[in-house]
Each structure stands twice: as structure tokens, then as C-alpha cells.
Amino acid sequence: MSSSLVDASEARKARLLALRKRKAGADGDDAQDSEHPVKHRNFDPETRQLRKYAGEDATDTVERVVDGLAEKIIAEDAERRNQELDVFSIAPKRPNWDLKREMERKLAKLERKTQEAILLLTRQRLAAQKGQGQDEDILGAMNAQVRQQEAADSSDED
Template structure:
């Protein structure tokens, strides 16, 4: 069994070698020499080839720098135009100049209104109590004020 595997392996190697030679253009009867491609080596002088140096006065046709030359200025100009449009005062200003102040002050004003009403009621109670002379009886103070108003009306009628 080992001999059959070895034979199959040798046959496969021979087929692969034949395909490689056919691909490279080498005929079966020619000796199998590797083809040397001299990309970086000069066989006449037996030295390495140096890269061709491009003189400074020769301009390259397609360069990234040339493609990007005016791009930065163009982007900056477009950005400034967009900012000028966004910062237009009429676009920023609210329709009513003090709408935000009113919105912030509504809660505070509600507290103040309630306290103001309480203070007014307290002052009225104190005046009524002072007129009657009885600070404890609110109903009596109100009756006293009504009497005073009625007396004033009677005097006006005379």
C-alpha cells in the first residue's frame, strides 16, 4: 500500500512539473534552467541598477499635490460663506425680543403674585381691625367697614 501511495505521489509531482514547464514555455526536451529576470541587477557591469533620478526641472504630470492644490482654499471659502449665512442676525433673533425672559420669569412671578395677594389681604385685615378696634374678629372688622361705607353714602346723599 505504501508503494502505491509513493507511486501516486511521484506521478502527481511529474504532472505538476510538466504543467509548470508548459506554463513557463519550456519544452520537455530542453534543460530545466531557471529564467533570470534582471530587474535590479545589471549583468554586464555586475552591479545593482540604481533608480533613475528625476531632475528638479522636470515636472510630473499627475501628482497628488497638483490635484489638491486649490482644494484647501475652496473648502475654506465655502465654510466662510456657510458661516455668514448661519450668523445672519435676522435668522438668530427671536420674533419677540423678550420671549425667553418671560419664559424664565413665569415661575418666579407666580410665587410673587401669591405672596403679594397674601400681603394685600393681611393689610386689609389690619386696617379693618384698626377701624373697629378689634383685631381678632375678622367678621366684625368687615361689618365695621360696611357700616363705614354706608355712613359715607348716607352723608353723600344729604
């Protein structure tokens, strides 16, 4: 089993060596590769030193982009602070928004009671139109209405 692993590793090494030779033959840079093994755009092979950045106008750096930006922001902030405080910008656009918010809660209770009253009146009219047991339906509806008002009054007191 170990002999098969050794054979497989030797076959792989041979394939990699053949691939390297084929790649080197396609480039035709065998002589240059041996003279300058390190290829970097910031490396000077003659002096064996790192090159300094020579292109001034090649790209914008972050420092150039933000140069003067801090002073501009500080000046704008100082200008805003020096301006007179505008009362209209502080005041709410709708001065009664808090009143509307509080009234919505109370109106929700009234809306519920209104819907119940409309339903009661509708039932009374339907019962009157049928003509069957008109007195009993009206009396029962009136008793139910009285009970609902008492229940609502007790819940409002809580």
C-alpha cells in the first residue's frame, strides 16, 4: 500500500514538472526568470530595492480626497452656530398633535357606543316592520339598552 502512495506521489511530481516546463516554454522567459526571480511592480531588480512611488497624477489617494474637508465641515458648523436660532424650525408643524392623540382614545370608546346604538335602532326598526311581537321586542331592546348604559358607566368609572 505504501508503494502505491510513493508511486502516486512520483507521478504527480513528474506531471507538475512537465507543467512547469510547458508553461516556461510558452512564456519564453527562462533566462529572465533566473536573473530576476521576484517580479513585483514595486521592486527594482537592478538595485534590489523597493521602488518609490513616482507617479504623482496616477491615482487619487484618500488623503488628497479628504484634504481640506475637515476644515470645510468645521467652518460650516461654526456658521450654523453663529446663525440666529429660528423659533419656527423648533416648533412642531402641527401644534395640536398631542391633543389629537388623546382625543383618539376617547373617540374610540364613543365610536363603539355609536355602533352599538345604530345596531340597536336597526333591530328595533326591523322588528317594527315585521309587526310580530312588536311590544315585546321594543321592551326587550329598551331593557338591553339600559343594561348596556349601566355597564358602560361602570367601566368608565374604573
